[in-house]
Amino acid sequence: MALAERPHSTDAVARRLSLWRLVWPARVPGGFRRTARVPWIPIAIISVIVVMALFAPLLAPYSPIDQTLRDKLLPPAWMAGGSDKYFLGTDAFGRDILSRLIYGARVSLIVALLALTAGGGIGLVVGIVSGYVGGAVDSVLMRLVDAAFTFPAILFALLLAVTMGQGLGTLVIAISLLLWASFARVIRGEVLSLRQRDFVALARVRGCSAPRIMLTHILPNVLNTFMVLVTLNIGVVIIAEATLSFLGAGIPPPTPTWGLMISEGRGRIADAWWVALIPGIAITLMVLSVNLFGDWLRDRLDPRLRQL
Amino acid sequence: MNAAPLLRVEGLRKHFPFTKGILFAKTLGQIKAVDDVSFEIRAGETLGLVGESGCGKTTTSRMILNLEEPTEGRILLDGEPIHGLQGEALRAYRARVQAVFQDPWSSLNPRMKVGRTIAESLIVNASRNRRRGDRARIDERVRELLLQVGLRPEQAQQYPHEFSGGQRQRVALAAALASRPKLIVLDEPVSALDVSIRAQMMNLLKDIQAQDDVAYLLVAHDLATVRHMADHTVVMYLGKIVEKAPTASLFEDVRHPYTKALFSAVLVAWPGQAAEEIELKGEVPSPLDPPSGCRFHTRCPHVMPRCSQQEPALREVSPGHFVACYMFE
Amino acid sequence: MTVETVLEVRDLHTHFFLRRGVVKAVDGVSFSLRRGEVLGLVGESGCGKSLTALSLMRLLPKGGARTIKGEVRLGGENILECTPAEMREIRGRRISMVLQDPQTSLNPVFTVGDQLREAIQRRKRAPRAAVMEEAVAALRRVEIAAPEQRIGQYPHQMSGGMKQRVVGAIAISGEPGVLIADEPTTALDVTIQLQYLKLLKRLQAETGMAILFITHDFGVVGRMCDRVAVMYAGRIVECGPVRQIFEAPQHPYTRALIASVPKMTGPVGRLATIEGQPPSLMDLPAGCRFASRCALVEQRCLDVYPGTVRVGEEHTADCWKAASS
Numbered sequence: 001m002a003l004a005e006r007p008h009s010t011d012a013v014a015r016r017l018s019l020w021r022l023v024w025p026a027r028v029p030g031g032f033r034r035t036a037r038v039p040w041i042p043i044a045i046i047s048v049i050v051v052m053a054l055f056a057p058l059l060a061p062y063s064p065i066d067q068t069l070r071d072k073l074l075p076p077a078w079m080a081g082g083s084d085k086y087f088l089g090t091d092a093f094g095r096d097i098l099s100r101l102i103y104g105a106r107v108s109l110i111v112a113l114l115a116l117t118a119g120g121g122i123g124l125v126v127g128i129v130s131g132y133v134g135g136a137v138d139s140v141l142m143r144l145v146d147a148a149f150t151f152p153a154i155l156f157a158l159l160l161a162v163t164m165g166q167g168l169g170t171l172v173i174a175i176s177l178l179l180w181a182s183f184a185r186v187i188r189g190e191v192l193s194l195r196q197r198d199f200v201a202l203a204r205v206r207g208c209s210a211p212r213i214m215l216t217h218i219l220p221n222v223l224n225t226f227m228v229l230v231t232l233n234i235g236v237v238i239i240a241e242a243t244l245s246f247l248g249a250g251i252p253p254p255t256p257t258w259g260l261m262i263s264e265g266r267g268r269i270a271d272a273w274w275v276a277l278i279p280g281i282a283i284t285l286m287v288l289s290v291n292l293f294g295d296w297l298r299d300r301l302d303p304r305l306r307q308l
Numbered sequence: 309m310n311a312a313p314l315l316r317v318e319g320l321r322k323h324f325p326f327t328k329g330i331l332f333a334k335t336l337g338q339i340k341a342v343d344d345v346s347f348e349i350r351a352g353e354t355l356g357l358v359g360e361s362g363c364g365k366t367t368t369s370r371m372i373l374n375l376e377e378p379t380e381g382r383i384l385l386d387g388e389p390i391h392g393l394q395g396e397a398l399r400a401y402r403a404r405v406q407a408v409f410q411d412p413w414s415s416l417n418p419r420m421k422v423g424r425t426i427a428e429s430l431i432v433n434a435s436r437n438r439r440r441g442d443r444a445r446i447d448e449r450v451r452e453l454l455l456q457v458g459l460r461p462e463q464a465q466q467y468p469h470e471f472s473g474g475q476r477q478r479v480a481l482a483a484a485l486a487s488r489p490k491l492i493v494l495d496e497p498v499s500a501l502d503v504s505i506r507a508q509m510m511n512l513l514k515d516i517q518a519q520d521d522v523a524y525l526l527v528a529h530d531l532a533t534v535r536h537m538a539d540h541t542v543v544m545y546l547g548k549i550v551e552k553a554p555t556a557s558l559f560e561d562v563r564h565p566y567t568k569a570l571f572s573a574v575l576v577a578w579p580g581q582a583a584e585e586i587e588l589k590g591e592v593p594s595p596l597d598p599p600s601g602c603r604f605h606t607r608c609p610h611v612m613p614r615c616s617q618q619e620p621a622l623r624e625v626s627p628g629h630f631v632a633c634y635m636f637e
Numbered sequence: 638m639t640v641e642t643v644l645e646v647r648d649l650h651t652h653f654f655l656r657r658g659v660v661k662a663v664d665g666v667s668f669s670l671r672r673g674e675v676l677g678l679v680g681e682s683g684c685g686k687s688l689t690a691l692s693l694m695r696l697l698p699k700g701g702a703r704t705i706k707g708e709v710r711l712g713g714e715n716i717l718e719c720t721p722a723e724m725r726e727i728r729g730r731r732i733s734m735v736l737q738d739p740q741t742s743l744n745p746v747f748t749v750g751d752q753l754r755e756a757i758q759r760r761k762r763a764p765r766a767a768v769m770e771e772a773v774a775a776l777r778r779v780e781i782a783a784p785e786q787r788i789g790q791y792p793h794q795m796s797g798g799m800k801q802r803v804v805g806a807i808a809i810s811g812e813p814g815v816l817i818a819d820e821p822t823t824a825l826d827v828t829i830q831l832q833y834l835k836l837l838k839r840l841q842a843e844t845g846m847a848i849l850f851i852t853h854d855f856g857v858v859g860r861m862c863d864r865v866a867v868m869y870a871g872r873i874v875e876c877g878p879v880r881q882i883f884e885a886p887q888h889p890y891t892r893a894l895i896a897s898v899p900k901m902t903g904p905v906g907r908l909a910t911i912e913g914q915p916p917s918l919m920d921l922p923a924g925c926r927f928a929s930r931c932a933l934v935e936q937r938c939l940d941v942y943p944g945t946v947r948v949g950e951e952h953t954a955d956c957w958k959a960a961s962s
Contacts, residue, residue, distance in 0.1 A: 198414040199425075205373050206429035206483070207402035220419035360826035472914070473682075502681040503853060507897035507908035514907070529827060532899040536908065559901075573831040574856065574901060587835060588828045590782075591796050 039296045042289035049286055053105040060099035061087075065254045068094035073272045091264060091275045100256035101282055107257040108286070111171055112237040116230050119176035123183020124226055130184065131191025132214050141184070148181035154243065161249035171250050175240045183229055190222050224301040231294035235287035242283055258283050312387065313348035314523050315372065315491055320345045320381035322367050326596055339595050341367040343547040344381075347540075351490065352517065354524040356538030356555065358531065358570070362592055363544040365527045369493045372525060373407055374398070385491070403429065406484035410496035412476035416468040422479045423464025426450050429487040453482040456519075458512060474505035478512070485516065495527045510536060531574050535559055543567045546595055546603040549622060553629035563631040566604045602633070610635060643814050643847045644670040644693070644732070649707035651685075651692045653700070658919040662688045662702075664871035667945075670815060673841065675848040677858040677879070680868035681894075683915065686851050689868070690817045693849075694734055695724050711815065730760065733813040737820040739800035743792040749776075749803050750788035756810045775806040780836055798829035802836070809840060819851045834861055855898050859883065864951070867891045870915050870926040877952030887946075887954035890927045925956070933958050 052059060072094035075082045082089065088097040130141040157174035164170045194200065195218075203213050242259025244250040246266075251257050253264075258279040265276030323338040342364040349355045357365045370376045372383055374390055383390045385401065393401055406429075409415050416425055424431075427446050434442040451461040457478040468476060477497065484492050497513070498506040510533065517524065528534050534541055535555060542552040543564065551564040562568050565586075572586040588607050593599055599606045605615035614634060622630040623637065647667050653660035663685045670676050680686045691697055692704050695716065708715050711731055719727065736742050743752060753772040757763075763771075769788075776784035779802040792800055801821060808816060818837070822830040834857065841848060850861050858865055858879065866876040867888065875888040886892045896909035913930040916922055922929070928938040935957065943957040 198409040198411055199417045201370075201373075201375055202407060202409065202415060202480070202483070203417075203428065204375060205402060205405075205407050206487075207399050207432045208428065209432075212432070216420070217417050221417070223419075360828060503855075503894055504681065504897045504911040507899070508910045510899070511907055511910060530899075532901050535901065536899045536905050569828055571901075573827040587831055591798055591829065592826075 037296075039289075039292045042292040042296075045285055045289040046293060049105050049282075049289075050109065052102045053109045056102045056106050060096075060102045062096040062099045064095065064100045064103040064256045066095065070094060073268070073275070075272070076274055076278075088278055089272075089274045091261075092268065092272070095256075097261075097275065097278055100261055101258070101279060104256040104258045104261060104279065104282075105286075107168075107251055107255065108238050108241055111168070111175065111241045112234050114168075114172045115175035115179060115237050115240075116233060118172060119179030120183050120226065120230055120233070122176065123180040123185075123229075124187055124222070126180065126184040127187025128191055128214050128218055128222065131188040132195060132210070132218055134195075138188075142188070145181040145184050148177065151177070153178040153240075154247070157244050158247065158249045161244075166249065166252040168251060171241060171244060174244065174249070175237055178240060179233060179236070182233075183226075186229060187222055187225065190225050191218055194218055194221055228294060228298040228301055231290060231297050234290040234294070238283060238287055238290075314351040314386065315349040315525075316382075316384040316387075317345060317347050317368070317372070318382045318384070320368065320371060320383065321379045322364070322371060322376060323379045337596055340547050340598060341595060342371070342378075343598075345544070345547075345549055346381075347542050347549070347552060349491065349523050349525060349540075351523055352521040353540065354517065354526055354538045356534035356541040357525060357527045357544065358529065358534055358541060359544035360529060360570075360592060362546070362595055364547040364595075365544050366495060368544075369407075369495050369525060369527050372491075373405060373493055374401065399433070403433065403487040404490045405493070406487065406489040406491075407493040407495065408477070408480045408484050408497045410500055412473045412480065412500060415480045416476055418468050421465055421467060422471070423447075423450050423454075425468075426453055426464070426479065426483045426486055428483065433487070449486065450482075453485055456485065456516065457482045458508075472505075474501055474509060477501060477509055481512070481516070485520070485522075488520070489522060491523045491525065493525045493527070496529070497526070498533060499528070499530060506533075513537065531571065543570070546592060546598050548603055549630075549632065550604065551629075551631050552622070557626065557629050561626070561629070563625060563629070563636060564604075564633050565608050565610050565635070569607075569609075640671040640673070642669050643672050643712060644849070645708070645710040646689075646693065647708040647710070649689065649692055649704065649709065651688055651697065651702060651704045653702050655701055660918045661871050661921055662918055663692060663704075664918075664921070666707075666868070666871075666873055668866050668873060668876060670847045670849055672814070672847055673845045674863045675841065675850050675861050677862035677865040678849060678851045678868060679853065679855070679858055679865055679894075681853060681915070683918075684868040685871045685918075686868050687819055690734065690819050690849065690851055693817060694728060694732065695719075696728075696734075729756065729808075729813065730811040731813055732815040732817065733808040733811060734817045734819065735801075735804055735808045735821045737823050739797055739804050739824065740792075742804045743800055745792055748789055748791055749795070753788070753803070753807055753810065756807045760811055771810075775810050776803070778809075778840070779803070779806040781806075796829075798825050798833060801825060801833060805833075805837070805840075809844070809846070812844065813846060815847050815849065817849045817851070820853070822857065823852075823854075830857075831860075837861070855883075855895060867894070870921065871918060872926065872955065874927065874956070875952075875954040877949065877954075881949055881952050885949075887948045887952070887959040888927075888956045889931045889933055889958070891954075893930075893932075 071083065071086065071090050072092055074086050074090045076089040077084055077087045086096050086098070088101065090096055091100070126141055130138045153174065156177065160170050160174050200213060200217055203217050241250060241257065242262065245257045245259030246263040250259060253260060261279035262276045265272065269276050320342055321344055322342040323340050325335045326337045326339050327335050345364070345368060347355065357368065359365045367376065371378050374393070377391055385404065390401055416422065427450050430446045430449060434446065450464050454461050454464060459475065459478055459482070468479070471479065494513070498509045501509060513524065514537070516522065524537070526534060526537050538555045540552065541555045541558050543550050543566070545566050551558065551567045562571050569586045569588045586609065590607055593606060599616070601614070601616040601618050602608070602620050605611045608615065612634060620632045620634050622632045625631050625636050646669070649663055649666040651663035653662055666685070666689055668676065678686045678689065688702070693709055697703065704717060707717065709717050711727065716724065716727060750769070750772055753775055754768050757768050757771050773784045773788055776787055781787050781799060781802055795803070822833050825833060837848065838861070852858060862879050864876065864878050865882045866873045867882070867890065868874070869890050875882065875886065875891045882891060883895065886895055893909060893911045897911060899908060911930055916926055916929065922939070924939040924941055925931070925943055928934045931938065938957055943955050945953050945955050946959045948954050948959045
């Protein structure tokens with residue numbers, strides 16, 4: 001009886017449901033396969049932030065550093081006492097928060113790009129060499145990774161800021177040192193299982209040298225994992241940048257970064273909460289979006305990495 | 309007729325240390341994966357290497373492929389020892405001995421176009437010799453190889469996931485043939501394939517042998533496959549050869565009790581056809597602590613007191629037919 | 638002489654509903670299984686034999702598989718209409734299953750004894766000691782030496798053959814009337830395979846259970862089965878007693894399949910092959926599914942699916958050319 005009720009003309013059902021699925025993706029009668037949905041909202045948020053960063057000078061209504069002390073600590077436009085001139089209000093120096101937010105996105109993304117390229121790249125190379133070569137090389141490299149994990153990264157970054165001075169370079173080096181070890185460890189695990197595959201042994205039989213095998217056979221097969229790691233770590237980098245800037249070890253003021261903005265607003269959280277809260281919301285949205293996007297990408301490219 | 313063999317394996321042993329602990333590893337014992345194995349392969353012939361899992365047949369084939377170093381013994385190709393080869397000599401060896409493995413899903417790099425995989429050994433050679441003008445010649449050879457294994461030349465541009473298991477095995481064969489090897493190690497080349505595809509692959513392998521005069525080392529567990537493919541057959545049990553003979557003579561006259569058990573365990577498709585049924589007791593003992601004397605004595609239906617004391621040597625019982633068993637002394 | 642039919646499958650359809658189309662993996666399968674017999678279900682990968690088994694257990698893989706039509710009568714009751722709770726009662730007690738890979742059939746973090754005990758306790762409440770005793774007896778029944786010691790061991794401490802015996806012990810602990818064995822010996826060595834098959838035969842003789850034996854190996858069929866059903870592209874194309882299928886196969890596919898198996902006797906020559914590939918299960922032809930690869934193909938084969946023809950006593954074939962009797 002239950003069977004008789006089920007649709008027989010399934011093609012028609014499939015067509016009717018495909019549109020419906022966009023809005024209502026839960027299990028539908030007929031048991032259509034649930035594929036991970038494309039995370040449109042996170043993609044939209046990320047796109048907005050990227051556009052903000054790319055075209056900051058065109059989009060920002062004011063300069064992010066010029067102070068207008070007359071207009072200091074104005075609340076956002078929609079609140080009592082808010083001014084139409086400053087949509088998200090102003091900070092203690094009368095700087096437009098919206099403009100600082102837009103320019104801040106730029107710093108966050110540049111830091112993320114550089115740190116992920118440097119730290120992720122080192123991790124990728126270390127992971128491949130360690131996993132493929134094995135033996136003593138593997139032991140030494142993995143002990144280095146262990147050491148990197150036990151290292152108090154924030155403390156190190158502060159130390160670096162003191163000795164090298166604050167700035168983009170210091171920040172990128174500090175965050176790269178925080179990142180490379182986790183990349184190396186995951187990539188190495190991947191390489192270890194790849195090395196067991198027959199095509200690697202066959203490449204040796206065909207006369208490929210070790211560097212050649214790593215480059216043409218191992219590397220292309222870990223790139224998916226690498227891309228997933230990169231997206232999942234964007235959030236880590238943004239938070240690290242914010243933390244270090246907040247602690248004063250990041251980009252020196254007055255250059256706006258989201259972490260620095262929170263830091264500056266911290267003292268006035270009771271009467272001018274928007275100064276700290278707005279960049280806080282921006283960080284939360286950005287990190288949440290890249291993580292959701294990263295989860296989706298992981299499921300799409302490499303479902304075996306679920307445990308990450 | 310008595311030409312020098314293409315490949316000669318002499319007293320080959322491979323012992324893997326069995327260790328415990330990571331930092332200060334203690335060797336607890338030796339796993340004797342291969343223990344004193346000798347045989348020969350002639351040019352253009354097929355040698356079948358038969359046995360159950362853990363008998364050492366795959367380890368033997370990996371040593372022939374120079375992927376593992378033997379603990380003892382030698383492997384000679386055209387009279388030249390193959391281990392310890394370096395640089396140019398090793399590369400020349402690689403070009404002459406190729407392989408096809410069992411698992412068609414693991415044998416091809418999923419991120420490499422199959423044409424590139426097939427061309428790999430040629431590309432490696434060309435780039436080492438700094439001959440850049442070879443591109444067109446390599447493409448032409450890939451085309452030729454694809455046709456030879458029954459695929460279409462334009463399939464060179466496809467990735468492995470677009471191929472079925474049988475087609476992948478053909479690609480793997482084409483890649484093995486690229487450097488015009490003298491010997492191809494076939495490690496269970498058809499056991500992962502469906503019945504009807506298996507027959508196609510076996511026919512193809514025979515055709516190629518007839519065309520190119522290539523020798524095969526066929527590692528297999530299926531006796532019927534070996535019967536159809538091999539000129540000579542070697543039966544292994546726990547790292548040792550128990551019987552070796554020309555295939556026709558072996559299938560007519562099985563001598564060793566283990567080989568007999570193996571034959572009777574082959575499920576003959578025709579109901580009620582198996583004449584004598586020998587069900588072996590127990591399982592294969594651990595190679596870490598193999599039985600003393602004849603390694604088969606713990607499961608042998610004809611065990612005698614001396615079997616557990618001394619190891620029987622391979623003896624010739626009829627021309628070319630060798631058996632390691634005291635029943636034939 | 639009529640033997641009781643314990644399982645009757647009629648016109649079973651299990652399809653995968655995917656975004657890109659409907660995969661008709663099982664598309665009109667009918668057969669019956671009698672008490673005490675072994676029916677072999679033979680076919681190449683992708684023919685739908687495993688999915689048929691899973692449909693009978695109502696354990697379809699996640700991801701759009703659905704039984705949309707048909708009947709599975711287990712002792713007169715259509716189990717496709719059972720509620721999930723009723724199904725849980727049926728599984729293990731009335732119909733049970735052994736899968737191909739013993740490695741993944743057992744949970745690595747529990748001892749063999751724990752896993753057996755779980756199966757026994759699902760059926761009845763009994764004091765711990767009695768359950769333990771029963772578990773030991775179950776292991777002894779599948780001829781595991783020293784079961785008292787083995788019961789405390791973890792799966793990784795056992796060989797593949799022994800693990801498969803444990804899986805068997807768990808499967809038959811509920812005394813099911815029907816056992817589905819899905820390629821249970823494919824992962825085992827030949828001498829171990831023989832041991833296992835003989836064990837299954839002995840157990841069957843003791844309990845009188847019916848076995849649906851799924852395999853791609855004609856050797857196993859010859860050794861184990863009373864009757865065989867040959868599957869191709871989602872349908873059973875030929876079904877009959879083992880001897881008749883081997884000696885006088887009526888469907889061209891069965892004939893070609895048997896001819897392509899390398900033999901242990903007779904001349905060594907080129908093996909017969911089947912050219913081409915099975916049709917896509919998303920886009921099945923209107924006529925006979927084997928037509929595109931068949932040597933005897935005619936126009937009507939392409940136009941209309943041949944019905945099931947009786948070609949002998951208990952022997953049927955889906956072919957226009959089969960000699961009707």
